[in-house]
Amino acid sequence: TLGTAQAEGSPDSVFALVDRLSIDALTAILKGNGDQRASPNLARATTTSLPALKAYLEGESLLRRSEFPGAIAAYQRAIAADSTFAFALYHLGDAYGWSPEIEVRITGGQYYARAARHASRLPEREALLVRAGKAFADGKAAEVELLREAVRKYPDDAEAWFSLGEFYFHFGQQLLIDQGRSDEPFLKAVDLDPSFAPFYIHLINNAFLHHADSTRARRFIQAYRRAAPNTRIDNESRIAFGLAFGDSATLLGALAALDTLPVLTLASVSGGYLNHPRFWDEQEIVLTTKPRPNSFDGTLMTLRLSANSLNRGRLRSALAFLEEPLVTRPIAEVNLYMLHAKGLPVPTEILERESALDARADLPADSLPDIITFFAAAYAADRGRWDAHAFGVARLRSYSQRFLAEGDSAASTFAAAAAEGLEGLALWRRGDAERALPLLERAQRGATGQGPGELVNATIRWWLGTLHLESGRAREAARYFESFWNDPVAAYSLGQAYEQLGEYAKARKAYEFLATAWKDADPELQPRAAAARAAAQRLTSVTRE
Template sequence: MIQDRGRAFSPKEAIAEGAAPGIAVLPFSVQSAELEEWREGMVDLVSTNLDGVAGLRTIDSRTVLARWREAVPGNEVADLETALDVGRRAGARYVLLGSAVAIGGGVRLSADVYDTGDGSKLGQGTVDGAPDSVFALVDRLSIEVLRAVLRGQERDLPTVNLARVTTTSLPALKAYLQGEVLFREGDFEAAIPAYERAVEADSTFALAHYRLAHAHGWSAIQGDLTQEAIERAARFADRLPERERVVVLAERALLQGSLDGIEPLEELVRRYPDDVEAWYTLGDTYFHLGEQTLIDPLEEGTKAFARATELDPTFAPAYIHQIDTAIYESDSARAAGLIATYDRLASGSEMATALRFAFALALGDSATRAKTWAALDTTSVSLEQGIYYYLMSTAHLKLHAEIHEKQIQAAGPGRAGGATFSYSWIITLLGRPAEALRTADSPEFPAESAPDFLYYLHARGLPIPLERLQRTLALDAIDSENPVHLLYAGAYAAERGEWQDHAAAIRQLRESAGISLAAGDSVEARFGEGAAGALEGYAAWRRGQREEALRLLRSSERVVTGHVFRHRVNQTIRWWIGDLLEEMGRPSEAARYFYSVTFNDP
């Protein structure tokens, strides 16, 4: 769990750390159209084999390719000095220059290894074989490269097995590499079928499942497909090298709303300060969960994303949340520049269109906004795909409300539950709680969301009719299988001195946590147990046991985390802690908690 609450990890700290000697595997030269896909593909394959062996670390493939494209146009072959310079700028001590040549019915892979310091050649390796034996060929070539780097210490060489850490299927690997090109360009919708072909060819291909989850997460089709794919990736993560395994498990933690991935990612970028994927995943985790660690998620997320795009300016996904942040902060110049970059990388993608629309609605002049509203009626990019997501700041709340009104009208009767719920939140933040309560009485408002919505208003001191609270938050009125509802019902019972109902809520939470743990769902079990602890802390506070209350609430705050409704539970606990610290005469500590809660509210 996080040691320094409210303190993020910066790129400078990672770069300052001493890292192991790096080797940059450069794109291979190829002399046959049939081998073209291995030009950049070999960068990933050979890097995977060499990473972590005998104290070496491979420079992240995205960083290598970014430096390469800056120096070598198109598919040209670099001379030695250019190759060495690419390696130096990527932070490598060694570079590997390779080639793939078709010979008769076979293929020959060759590699030369150089020291970037003095340009000396350390050695070379050459292997021949059948084109459909690429894994075995790369394994053998890796051994030859290691001999060159380790200068003949063959007895120390490990057994390398690329097929184990990637896939044993050549069709799966080809489909995965096709998906990677599309993903890096930000064309998530087009990448999905490629990754699906990869996992269809090899159902144990962990990296393909991971990327499929990521692509679904950025597409219009999310939810269950994203979660199913990341769970499959995690199931086979033991087949991966450590660094890929850390990223996959951290991504699963992020999707689960858990903070467990943060420390491993921070340690990973210390050891591999050139790893684009690690920086990107750390930034994504800060952006979505950082508030729950008492850091500024936009500032710290942007730092990590900026490091990723500094390392690889062509990695389109790492620009998206930087654009979000610029729009959020009404920084029109920065947002326009970032969107222009994203357009160059992902021209024609639905994400690029959504970002342009969000920018125009939030920061454009009146004529631009009117034109954009009209265009929304004809574009394939729907409001539901998240244009409004980029507008969630105090400066854009009125626009956000207008978007939700259009969503409600477009959905029609009986189909606008989600938009009605969101609209109620927005107009509450706009200072219209009475109207929000009337909207919550609408038949369109989802009944299962009422406890969350009403307790949020109540906890912040907004006037809610007593009968309405009782009808919604009484223990016998809520869904007893929903831990979020149980926490709110238990807290409301404590406020009213109904200690039997409070104790019953705690008991039900712990019983449910036990059932989840027995079923192997440790995340759900931890949330339930943490919610029970939060209720105990809240009761201690109500009874005047402030130190004990603070201990229990802080302990619960670190495990009762998540997205959407669970995020608001964590907000509620942080609000309690802020109030409690203020009562205890510790205003500076309280301020950090209040800021973390109100940073998204007016």
């Protein structure tokens, strides 16, 4: 026998008792399953509803095989039967997060928030995971400490390791960690539970994005296929492999397959696999195979085309993509300011048009008001327009108070940190770098997020890297410029930092990256490309000594 179960209660609660007895019996059966790694953790099933539990277990099985739409439907049935079922809400957020559509992925945030409201009903380790899930959805990168604590306390918990990897993968640049650092917790998760397919997904991504390693990519693609054959990610990863690493015949087959793929798959392949310097040509092909949709995904594809152009020194093309109707004006402003902050020659009339800060009216809630205000006020500071800058800081602080009153503490923290970053920028622009530094450092730690919020953080990191480089603190400058993975513009500043440190081989490599990426750059970018070539040549003799 597997065990016994009993339930006691009054006669008028007989149906609830039957449910409780059924749950206890199911728990005994699952504990008797020979493959404990593949069995659901019933400590996380804090429900007294048998229909909720049955739907949850179905969702767990589907999530394990990366069958995300089916998992979403099952978890929805679970929370319909028990709206307080914390882990069903939490894993529903996870399942939504793997959708190829941005609009659908965003939906997952609400379920993490609902799960967190019931975290007090969970055992300690499960509560840590649920709270970390909400922090992830809120873009609070510093809350990675929840997961570092979780893996210290529970080193045998595969989901804790995986969640830590998720933070490193998505927030690594903002946390100033090495680009391949997320491999370590993902590998630990795989070791603990090798049949859970989603654990392999970002290992596959990293094999392309950070390692450009065909052997590594093949290994994880094959492991994923054993766990989740013929799923969306199985198919797209094999097409990406053909584009990135295939021989001539495989490449031709992959190129032919592009015409048959949904646009959302093309978007995923372009960003999740081909955003490495070795694959920029293939990335451009994927992004231009079909018309881009009038959606968030179409906007993202257009922004990737703009970035792809800039990465290869085609500034005019990059600017043209930002002018397309698919790119909303707030998003255009964000990206134009980033080009300006990096010292690239963006026409003044474009910056003036896109960065005007209207003091006469509040901005609508759906127009990214805090993001628009931040970049407009930053541009005002760069131009010495201190009244406009001060207005922007005050507006951000009012947004922070409003968001807090509305119950959105994450947005409140972000707006307050963005305001502090602008105050630091003003001090720096006025010549007080030492007082600016702590404000900018606090702002960089506080203004974290995904999407447009991530670009606010990138801007502050760029300011910090530049400030440290100007102040002769090359080691600190390198930390910030290293966070701009695969960015040729950042590579030039990184080369300068390494050269100051006497790390000449690393400096030469950084200079060569820009010189190679911009070998066919537009005329207005050729001076910087030439400077990079000269610096690399100058250091060639030094590194040979």
